[in-house]
Amino acid sequence: MPKTSIRTKNLSKTYDNQTVVSNVSINLPYGGIFGVLGKNGAGKTTFLAMLMGLITPSEGEIFIFDKSLKLHKYEILKNINFQSPYIDLPKKITVMQNLIFYARLYDVIDKKKKILKLSEDLFITDLLDNIYGTLSSGQKTRVNLCKALLNDPKLLLLDEPTASLDVSTSEFIRKYIKNFQKKNNSTILITSHNLEEIEKLCSHIILLDKGKIKFDGKKNELFKQNKSSSLKDIFLKDDK
Amino acid sequence: MINRILALLIRYKNISFGSFPRLLSIFYWPTVQILFWGYFTNFFMSNGSFGIWSALNIILSAVVLWDVLFRGQLGLTMSFFEELWSRNLPNLFITPLKDIEMVYGLIVTSLVRTLIGITPAVFFANYFFNFHLFELGLYLIFLFLNLIIFGWSIGFIVSGLVLRYGQAFEELAWAIIFIILPFSCVYYPLDSLPNIIQDISLFLPTVHIFETMRLILIENKIVLHNVFIIIFLNIFYLMLSILFFLKMIFIARKRGLLFNQGE
Numbered sequence: 001m002p003k004t005s006i007r008t009k010n011l012s013k014t015y016d017n018q019t020v021v022s023n024v025s026i027n028l029p030y031g032g033i034f035g036v037l038g039k040n041g042a043g044k045t046t047f048l049a050m051l052m053g054l055i056t057p058s059e060g061e062i063f064i065f066d067k068s069l070k071l072h073k074y075e076i077l078k079n080i081n082f083q084s085p086y087i088d089l090p091k092k093i094t095v096m097q098n099l100i101f102y103a104r105l106y107d108v109i110d111k112k113k114k115i116l117k118l119s120e121d122l123f124i125t126d127l128l129d130n131i132y133g134t135l136s137s138g139q140k141t142r143v144n145l146c147k148a149l150l151n152d153p154k155l156l157l158l159d160e161p162t163a164s165l166d167v168s169t170s171e172f173i174r175k176y177i178k179n180f181q182k183k184n185n186s187t188i189l190i191t192s193h194n195l196e197e198i199e200k201l202c203s204h205i206i207l208l209d210k211g212k213i214k215f216d217g218k219k220n221e222l223f224k225q226n227k228s229s230s231l232k233d234i235f236l237k238d239d240k
Numbered sequence: 241m242i243n244r245i246l247a248l249l250i251r252y253k254n255i256s257f258g259s260f261p262r263l264l265s266i267f268y269w270p271t272v273q274i275l276f277w278g279y280f281t282n283f284f285m286s287n288g289s290f291g292i293w294s295a296l297n298i299i300l301s302a303v304v305l306w307d308v309l310f311r312g313q314l315g316l317t318m319s320f321f322e323e324l325w326s327r328n329l330p331n332l333f334i335t336p337l338k339d340i341e342m343v344y345g346l347i348v349t350s351l352v353r354t355l356i357g358i359t360p361a362v363f364f365a366n367y368f369f370n371f372h373l374f375e376l377g378l379y380l381i382f383l384f385l386n387l388i389i390f391g392w393s394i395g396f397i398v399s400g401l402v403l404r405y406g407q408a409f410e411e412l413a414w415a416i417i418f419i420i421l422p423f424s425c426v427y428y429p430l431d432s433l434p435n436i437i438q439d440i441s442l443f444l445p446t447v448h449i450f451e452t453m454r455l456i457l458i459e460n461k462i463v464l465h466n467v468f469i470i471i472f473l474n475i476f477y478l479m480l481s482i483l484f485f486l487k488m489i490f491i492a493r494k495r496g497l498l499f500n501q502g503e
Contacts, residue, residue: 049499052334054333055496055498074338077334077335080334082330087499089326090322092326102335107336
């Protein structure tokens, strides 16, 4: 088992003289749920995108499972997956056709069996023959989560996994994520504006502010440091 | 009321004049139509010796082969645009799918789409108009392959431009084929064009492909020199366009564009 899941060294991203992520160095152990927090424009999505190779860093290095992302990209990507409400699947084909396509890309053995198992767990079996574009946002989120779990990722990146979902679906997704992590001992990195969600799920928090790390450590340490009992208080204090 | 109509007018002016490809399509179409029909009529007026069936056969062969190029290009760009439109690119690019595998996938998809699209057209032309495309024999396969390859080259350039510069360039996917149409000598020979345009047109493999087609259908003859030029130009453009497309993906990663694409 690798020692670290994500290690970044002086990671920066600059667009036309505007720095979005600045000198971020983190060292996350293997296994666990980690939260990345920050206000709009703090650089969370850019940071996540760099970890998946979707955005090339301007400076710095990324190591996933102790291996350089630059040198072992495709080997690493086999064990990573991602879900975001801002990214979709092709709308004109069925859920099953979409999932089979991704199962192929990840070389999943016994694709149908895997999809049916995950569909049962995520209560989307009835949706498999539906056209993806006709689904509600809650259904799409569950289908996207199914896609994100097809390859049993060792590193799962979730960008606002419960955005625009009702209370019960959100709770279901949170429980599912927690159980998945426990069962597979995988690493999950979550960004969310839902501070309660991060509080419930994550033991370790990375706080980004204007692209820089403001805090990186245990949740309790953050509370202690800020003399607060909730993330909401910390954010509100910061605004003042 | 006038104010609201004015608001619409300004809005559509901004949309139409806001991007170069859209602007180009507004001014280019009338000119292309005039040029194309002018050269076409000139050629047939000065070659009255053609029987009506021979002329029809040449025109139909050209129509079908031109459509191969159009389908080839469209098959490639539309497959790529489907991923863009559905905001699916990030999902694709975080899988172990390599950029070059994407290139191969688009090529094979375009080939299949073109074959499916063109088969009924050939069948109907044969059945209703006593069309003799198959008189081209084995050369038909050669011409077909080379037209579709040039379609892929254009397709990769357009896809790369859309990836890099955004949806304003999507217009090119439909327009670009017709931009090169008057210079490709599809329905009339190269010497129908003014000398200066001939010099430019010679760089298009389509010119040599349609000259070859006419030579086979009219004189039942093949010029080997033309065949080599077609192969050389097509390999050159295909390599160049693939490198361009891969470079655009590289730039898209650098500029964070893969996340911001879609409708």
